[in-house]
Amino acid sequence: MKLDFDDREKAFRREVRDFLKVSLPNDIYRKMMRAAHAEKADIVRWQRILNKKGWAVPHWPQQWGGTGWTPVQRYIFAEEITQWPAPEPLSFNTTMVGPVISTFGSEEQRKRFLPSIANLDIWFCQGFSEPGAGSDLASLSTWAERRGDHYIINGQKIWTSTAHHADWIFLLVRTSRSAKKQQGISFILVDLRTPGVDIRPILTIDGQHHTNEVFFTDVRVPVANLVGEENRGWEYAKFLLGNERAGIARVGLSKARLREAKALAVRQLTRSGSLWDDPEFRREFVRLEVELKSIEITAMRLLTANVEGKPDPMSSILKIKGAETQQRAAELMFKAAGPHTIPAKWEKCSEPIVSVETLNDWAEGKAPTYFFSRAASIYGGSNEIQRNILAKVVLEL
Ligand SMILES: Cc1cc2nc3c(=O)[nH]c(=O)nc-3n(C[C@H](O)[C@H](O)[C@H](O)COP(=O)(O)OP(=O)(O)OC[C@H]3O[C@@H](n4cnc5c(N)ncnc54)[C@H](O)[C@@H]3O)c2cc1C
Numbered sequence: 142m143k144l145d146f147d148d149r150e151k152a153f154r155r156e157v158r159d160f161l162k163v164s165l166p167n168d169i170y171r172k173m174m175r176a177a178h179a180e181k182a183d184i185v186r187w188q189r190i191l192n193k194k195g196w197a198v199p200h201w202p203q204q205w206g207g208t209g210w211t212p213v214q215r216y217i218f219a220e221e222i223t224q225w226p227a228p229e230p231l232s233f234n235t236t237m238v239g240p241v242i243s244t245f246g247s248e249e250q251r252k253r254f255l256p257s258i259a260n261l262d263i264w265f266c267q268g269f270s271e272p273g274a275g276s277d278l279a280s281l282s283t284w285a286e287r288r289g290d291h292y293i294i295n296g297q298k299i300w301t302s303t304a305h306h307a308d309w310i311f312l313l314v315r316t317s318r319s320a321k322k323q324q325g326i327s328f329i330l331v332d333l334r335t336p337g338v339d340i341r342p343i344l345t346i347d348g349q350h351h352t353n354e355v356f357f358t359d360v361r362v363p364v365a366n367l368v369g370e371e372n373r374g375w376e377y378a379k380f381l382l383g384n385e386r387a388g389i390a391r392v393g394l395s396k397a398r399l400r401e402a403k404a405l406a407v408r409q410l411t412r413s414g415s416l417w418d419d420p421e422f423r424r425e426f427v428r429l430e431v432e433l434k435s436i437e438i439t440a441m442r443l444l445t446a447n448v449e450g451k452p453d454p455m456s457s458i459l460k461i462k463g464a465e466t467q468q469r470a471a472e473l474m475f476k477a478a479g480p481h482t483i484p485a486k487w488e489k490c491s492e493p494i495v496s497v498e499t500l501n502d503w504a505e506g507k508a509p510t511y512f513f514s515r516a517a518s519i520y521g522g523s524n525e526i527q528r529n530i531l532a533k534v535v536l537e538l
Contacts, residue, residue, distance in 0.1 A: 146213070146217070150213055150214065150217060153214050153217055154217050154221060157217065157218055157221040157222075158221060158225075160194065160196075161221065161222070161225050161227055164190055164194070165187065165190075165225065165227045166183075166186065166187070166190075168183075169183045169186070169187055169227070169228065170225070170226075170227070173225075173226040173227060173228065174226065175505050175506055178349075178506065178509075178510075179228040181264075181306045183228060184228045184231060184261070185261045185264075187227060187228045188228075188230050188231060188260070188261040189260055189261060191230060192206070192259050192260045192261075195208060196208060196218070197230050197235060197259050197260070197261075198230070198235050198239060198258075198259045199214075199215050199218060200215055200236070200240070201235075201239060201240065201243055201255075201259070202243055205239075205243050205251065205255045205256075205259070206255070206256075206259045212444040212445070213441070213444055213445070216440060216441070216444055219391075219393065220392055220393035220396075221393065222393065223391055223392075223393030223394040223396075223397060224392075224393035224394070224396045224397040224400075225393075225397070226393075226394075226397045231261060231264065231265075233264075233265045233266055233267050233302075233303070233307075233311075234258045234259070234261060234263075234264070234265050235258070235259070237265070237267060237311070237381050238254075238258065238265045238267075238311045238330075238381075239254075239255060239258045239259065240380070240381070241311070241328065241368060241377050241380065241381050242254050242255060242258070242368060243255060244380065245328075245368055245369035245377050245380075246368050246369070249365075250330075250365075250368065254330070263308045263309055264303070264306055264307045264308050264309070265307060265308070265309050265310065265311055266301050266302060266303050266304045266306075266307035266309075266310050266311075266333075267301065267302070267310070267311060268283075268298040268301055268304075268310045268311065268312040268313070268331075268355060269281070269298070269312075269313050269378065270298060270299050270300050270301075271283060271296070271297060271298055271299060272297060272299050275300075276522075276523060276525075276526050278313070278378070279322045279323045279326070279375065280322060281313055281314075281315060281326065282296060282315055283295070283296025283297065283298065283312065283313075283314045283315060283357060284296055284314065284315050285314035285315065285316050285327065285329065285362070287316070287364065287371075290363060290364050290365075291361045291362060291363055291364060292314070292316075292329065292361075292362045292364060292367070293359055293360070293361060293362075294312070294314060294329075294331070294337075294357045294359075294360040294362055295357055295358060295359060295360075296314070296356075296357050297354060297355070297356050297357070298310075298312070298354070298355040298357075299343075299352075299354050299355075300343070300352045300353075300520075301340075301352060301353045301354070301355045302351055302352050302353075302520075303351070304333070304340045304352075304353040304355050305340055305342060305350065305353055307333055308332070308333060308334075309330055309331065309332055309333060310330075310331050310333055310355065311328065311329070311330055311331075311368075312328070312329050312330075312331055313326050313327070313328060313374050313375075313378055314326070314327055314329055314374070315327075316371050316372055316374075317371075317372050320372060323375040324372055324375065325372055326372065326374040326375045326378070327367060327371050327372055327373070327374040328367070328368045328369060328373075328374035328377045328378065329362060329366050329367050329368065329374075330362075330366040330368065331357075331360065331362050331366065332362075335360050335361065335362065336360070336361075337357060337358040337359050337360035337361075338355065338356070338357060338360055339355070339356040339358070340353050340354075340355050340356075341353060341354045341355075341356070345512070345513060345516070346512045346513070346515070347508075347509035347510070347512040347513040348509060348512075349509060349513070351513070382521075382522070383456070389440075389456060389459045389460055389463060390436050390439075390440055390459040390460070390462065390463025390466070391463055391467060392433055392436055392437050392440065392463070392466075394467055394470075395429070395433055395463075395466045395467050395470045396433060398467070398470035398471055398473070398474050398510075399426065399429055399430065399433070399470050399473070399474075401474050401477075402426065402470065402473040402474040402476075402477045403417065403426065403477075405474060405477035405478050405504070405507075406419075406422055406426075406477040409477055409478075409479055416477055416479075422473075422476070422477070425469070425473055426473065429466060429469055429470055429473065432462070432466055433466060435462075436459065436462050436463060436466060439455060439458060439459060439462075440459055442455065443455040443456065443459065454530065454531055454534045454535050457522075457527035457528075457530045457531050457534075458527075458531070460521065460522065460524070460527050461518075461524045461527045461528065463517075464517040464518040464524060465518065465524075467514055467517045468514045468515065468517060468518065471510050471511045471514035472511055472514075474507050474510065474511070475507050475508060475510070475511035477507075478504040478507040478508075479504075481504035482504045482507045482508040483508075
């Protein structure tokens with residue numbers, strides 16, 4: 142069982158840090174520090190820098206840009222990126238649709254899409270969830286009817302993150318009603334500029350525009366955009382969801398939040414000193430540090446257990462504990478920023494995006510980060526669903 146990093150892995154961590162220090166543009170770094178949030182142009186610019194270095198898609202086959210790193214190196218890389226903090230390579234492209242196309246797509250699809258996906262010339266979003274199909278995803282009803290060499294798609298997706306930035310969407314659609322529900326689903330790529338696609342924003346509690354509804358009305362999509370075989374999309378979706386587990390707990394993100402909570406607590410003056418001197422605050426801080434260490438050790442056990450690609454209950458433990466720790470660290474940061482996070486000005490733009498200005502620059506982003514962190518226990522399989530998996534696999538209930 143692996144409990145610590147060896148000398149080569151420590152040297153690799155230094156190499157990643159040195160690269161980040163030199164290559165992450167300062168303006169992007171400042172935005173990430175202030176609001177933990179980069180804009181579309183920043184994410185694209187940074188991913189292209191990573192791609193030039195050969196680090197945008199570490200876990201892909203080397204032929205298509207993979208680095209050949211060990212799972213532990215990939216873990217270190219993901220952790221360093223999130224705790225720096227730098228924007229993560231766009232997950233929809235790099236950990237979701239890219240590996241599906243490289244594993245199940247045709248040679249033509251690989252050549253057409255993989256280089257553009259890695260370089261973020263094409264931005265993909267994920268069209269899985271529907272109003273009646275979230276946790277029970279196999280109940281999805283968006284319908285794709287084959288007519289000659291096209292599919293005609295009708296239906297609705299919901300909670301589609303970044304659809305308003307995206308060029309393409311990878312969709313799960315129903316292509317057969319006769320089969321068992323998991324067996325009648327296909328995986329298809331759709332250009333979002335196709336007539337009949339309508340994207341409408343959903344604003345979240347943090348006042349931001351992350352998610353959307355996407356409607357499809359008689360959208361004609363070439364059969365050539367089907368990935369793999371018709372009615373085998375469920376298999377590809379399961380592969381996609383279990384594909385990259387190196388960073389599932391996002392330990393780096395929680396570490397960065399804790400670091401920031403401490404920095405804020407030091408400057409938050411109280412009658413007897415600063416918030417950092419408060420025993421209750423410190424107790425929660427240390428508890429979280431200890432939990433993060435235990436999550437890190439669990440992640441390491443998972444990475445070296447040689448079960449890549451297979452369902453493993455440890456992934457569910459990491460997803461639950463990782464999400465909870467991200468939320469508690471965000472809460473601590475929010476507490477440390479205190480009343481300074483209260484919006485001083487709410488401005489409604491012509492677009493339905495709300496810009497929030499806080500009283501102090503250094504407190505900016507802490508309230509929205511806290512509010513949005515609630516979503517970590519919902520997306521990617523809610524914590525209740527992860528607990529169901531544990532009950533079934535570990536307790537055999
Ligand atoms: C911020 C955000 C971004 C998202 N981005 C995307 C995206 O880009 N693309 C995409 O396709 N989807 C996206 N999603 C959707 C996400 O995958 C779903 O919200 C999630 O799968 C839950 O589905 P649901 O919202 O329909 O809730 P439901 O499935 O209706 O669940 C409601 C509640 O009931 C619980 N529950 C449901 N079934 C069970 C059960 N069997 N046992 C115990 N408890 C249960 C759930 O845990 C939850 O608490 C996003 C969601 C959020 C919040």
